Amino acid sequence: MLFTSIVxxxxxxxxxxxxxxxxxxxxxxxxxxxxxxFYMYVKxxxxxLIAVIIIFNYAIGIQIEKSSGGLRRSxxxxxxxxxxxxxxxxxxxxxxxxxxxxxxxxxxxxxxTMSIPFLDVLLPIGLSYYIFQIIGYNMDIxxxxxxxxRNIFHFSLFVLFFPKxxxxxxxxxxxxxxxxxxxxxxxxxxxxEGGKRIVWGLFKKLVVADRxxxxxxxxxxxxxxxxxxxxxxxxxxxxxxxxxxFSGYTDIALGSAKMFGYDLMENFKRPLLAKNxxxxxxxxxxxxxSWVNDYIFNPIVxxxxxxxxxxxxxxxxxxFVVIGFWHGATWSYVLFGVLQSLALIYEILSRKxxxxxxxxxxxxxxxAISILLTFLFVTCSLIVFQSATISExxxxxxxxxxxxxxxxxxxxxxxxxxxxxxxxxxAFEIPAEFRLMKSRYSVRSNWFTQELSYAFMIIYxxxxxxxxxxxxxxxxx
Amino acid sequence: xxxxxxxxxxxxxxxRILEDDSISLNEHTTINDVDAWNSLNHIQIITAIEKHxxxxxxxxxxLNFKNVGDLSDGIQKKLK
Numbered sequence: 001m002l003f004t005s006i007v008x009x010x011x012x013x014x015x016x017x018x019x020x021x022x023x024x025x026x027x028x029x030x031x032x033x034x035x036x037x038f039y040m041y042v043k044x045x046x047x048x049l050i051a052v053i054i055i056f057n058y059a060i061g062i063q064i065e066k067s068s069g070g071l072r073r074s075x076x077x078x079x080x081x082x083x084x085x086x087x088x089x090x091x092x093x094x095x096x097x098x099x100x101x102x103x104x105x106x107x108x109x110x111x112x113t114m115s116i117p118f119l120d121v122l123l124p125i126g127l128s129y130y131i132f133q134i135i136g137y138n139m140d141i142x143x144x145x146x147x148x149x150r151n152i153f154h155f156s157l158f159v160l161f162f163p164k165x166x167x168x169x170x171x172x173x174x175x176x177x178x179x180x181x182x183x184x185x186x187x188x189x190x191x192x193e194g195g196k197r198i199v200w201g202l203f204k205k206l207v208v209a210d211r212x213x214x215x216x217x218x219x220x221x222x223x224x225x226x227x228x229x230x231x232x233x234x235x236x237x238x239x240x241x242x243x244x245x246f247s248g249y250t251d252i253a254l255g256s257a258k259m260f261g262y263d264l265m266e267n268f269k270r271p272l273l274a275k276n277x278x279x280x281x282x283x284x285x286x287x288x289x290s291w292v293n294d295y296i297f298n299p300i301v302x303x304x305x306x307x308x309x310x311x312x313x314x315x316x317x318x319x320f321v322v323i324g325f326w327h328g329a330t331w332s333y334v335l336f337g338v339l340q341s342l343a344l345i346y347e348i349l350s351r352k353x354x355x356x357x358x359x360x361x362x363x364x365x366x367x368a369i370s371i372l373l374t375f376l377f378v379t380c381s382l383i384v385f386q387s388a389t390i391s392e393x394x395x396x397x398x399x400x401x402x403x404x405x406x407x408x409x410x411x412x413x414x415x416x417x418x419x420x421x422x423x424x425x426x427a428f429e430i431p432a433e434f435r436l437m438k439s440r441y442s443v444r445s446n447w448f449t450q451e452l453s454y455a456f457m458i459i460y461x462x463x464x465x466x467x468x469x470x471x472x473x474x475x476x477x
Numbered sequence: 478x479x480x481x482x483x484x485x486x487x488x489x490x491x492x493r494i495l496e497d498d499s500i501s502l503n504e505h506t507t508i509n510d511v512d513a514w515n516s517l518n519h520i521q522i523i524t525a526i527e528k529h530x531x532x533x534x535x536x537x538x539x540l541n542f543k544n545v546g547d548l549s550d551g552i553q554k555k556l557k
Contacts, residue, residue, distance in 0.1 A: 143537055143540055143541055144537070144541065145540075145541055278515065278517060282515065293516050294540075297516060298516060298519075298539075298540060299536065299540065301516075301519075301520050302520065302523065302536055302539045302540065303536050305520050305523060305524050311520065312517060312520060344517075348517060355496075
């Protein structure tokens with residue numbers, strides 16, 4: 001069930017109505033059933049897998065908390081990691097791992113007659129998101145930061161809650177469970193705020209991301225014959241596409257959750273206006289980057305703090321290889337992660353020199369150049385990210401510098417729609433970033449202007465939106 | 478040592494490491510409240526604090542500090 005489909009909005013409307021019509025004591029059960037129906041709509045057999053994962057993790061969370069002894073506690077923690085990561089590896093990484101192992105064997109034996117035992121199973125949608133969420137939950141219990149949830153219905157909802165089930169945000173237990181304990185009453189502000197957030201998300205997805213997608217796909221599929229200027233332009237647009245696609249999805253997820261009275265974690269904070277890469281990663285896919293920070297980077301760096309900066313380099317490398325690999329089982333995702341870690345290490349090494357330069361330059365100019373350079377690096381690394389293989393990425397990068405020919409822009413209207421979409425999207429972000437106006441979601445700011453802008457946005461979505469654009473990019477992860 | 482005194486001392490450590498004189502800490506301050514404080518320089522702050530007080534935190538203690546108040550309590554426990 002796509003977040004941009006009519007079926008989803010019918011489902012959401014019926015769910016919100018049913019949720020508030022029921023007495024409050026039944027609402028959690030209702031949401032669990034609604035979420036199960038939502039997941040079954042994708043593929044019924046997935047529900048069995050997620051039910052097993054919920055029961056196992058519910059039980060083991062309690063066991064980790066009950067175990068006071070170090071060995072018993074760490075055994076349960078390790079068992080938990082082994083099983084959750086085992087499920088993830090089985091569905092997502094098995095074919096990649098086995099293919100690479102067999103290729104390695106092939107290197108050593110010239111006449112390898114073994115056939116590779118590939119698995120023909122579909123990756124359950126959302127698996128990477130909810131497995132990470134559950135691992136975070138059990139790690140928090142292990143560290144003593146939270147108590148294990150005793151109410152299995154609350155725990156089920158923590159995993160299943162449909163607005164965040166398929167593409168996150170990767171929610172945290174200490175943020176979500178307290179919301180489940182509160183009595184939720186109907187507030188029309190929640191419906192309005194949620195609705196506005198959904199409209200904004202639809203705009204980003206249907207008007208910006210899917211418009212760019214049509215142009216970008218037609219350029220990249222014929223990359224060999226496209227001019228350098230065309231490849232560069234399409235690559236720059238792809239950065240806006242990925243951002244609009246994923247943050248648009250997140251807006252719809254957060255808006256949907258808000259209608260039920262829940263506040264999910266913000267996943268983006270104007271990342272395209274970041275002044276350096278470390279700032280970018282604190283603003284981009286925040287629920288994943290903060291997860292990796294808390295459960296991978298910090299433990300590595302703090303454990304090896306005697307090593308000084310070398311512990312940071314190690315932490316960055318491991319963390320970003322995990323982030324790259326989390327996106328999928330290809331070497332281009334791994335390279336994407338490695339590139340991020342190398343650039344972040346460069347930022348640490350060049351920090352003092354950059355501070356010196358910034359002191360000699362006009363501050364606004366320095367900031368503008370910093371934003372531009374960060375954007376260009378992100379664009380360059382996203383060329384690797386979007387390519388199925390590393391050689392495909394290299395061909396595009398080489399083509400940008402080498403390929404000659406006319407600039408391809410499809411039709412003037414294609415270009416116009418794309419530029420208008422990106423301009424409107426950034427027109428909300430730039431003033432908010434530089435504090436020129438109040439937050440977009442501020443209910444108190446000029447009521448009439450807000451209502452008018454959302455009315456305009458709905459009309460514009462209907463006029464310029466792409467309604468057969470297909471999947472969200474981040475569904476694949 | 479009183480918690481106010483510890484927060485005063487760690488504020489000067491933060492100021493030195495983050496090269497920002499405007500930093501003002503209280504027990505509720507978190508990493509999100511100080512612009513220059515991030516996970517990359519957090520390790521420098523922790524090692525400077527350990528050196529200053531001649532203490533050594535356990536990994537689990539460090540991972541559970543949520544704000545400056547937790548950090549200050551952790552220092553106080555070690556100094557007892």
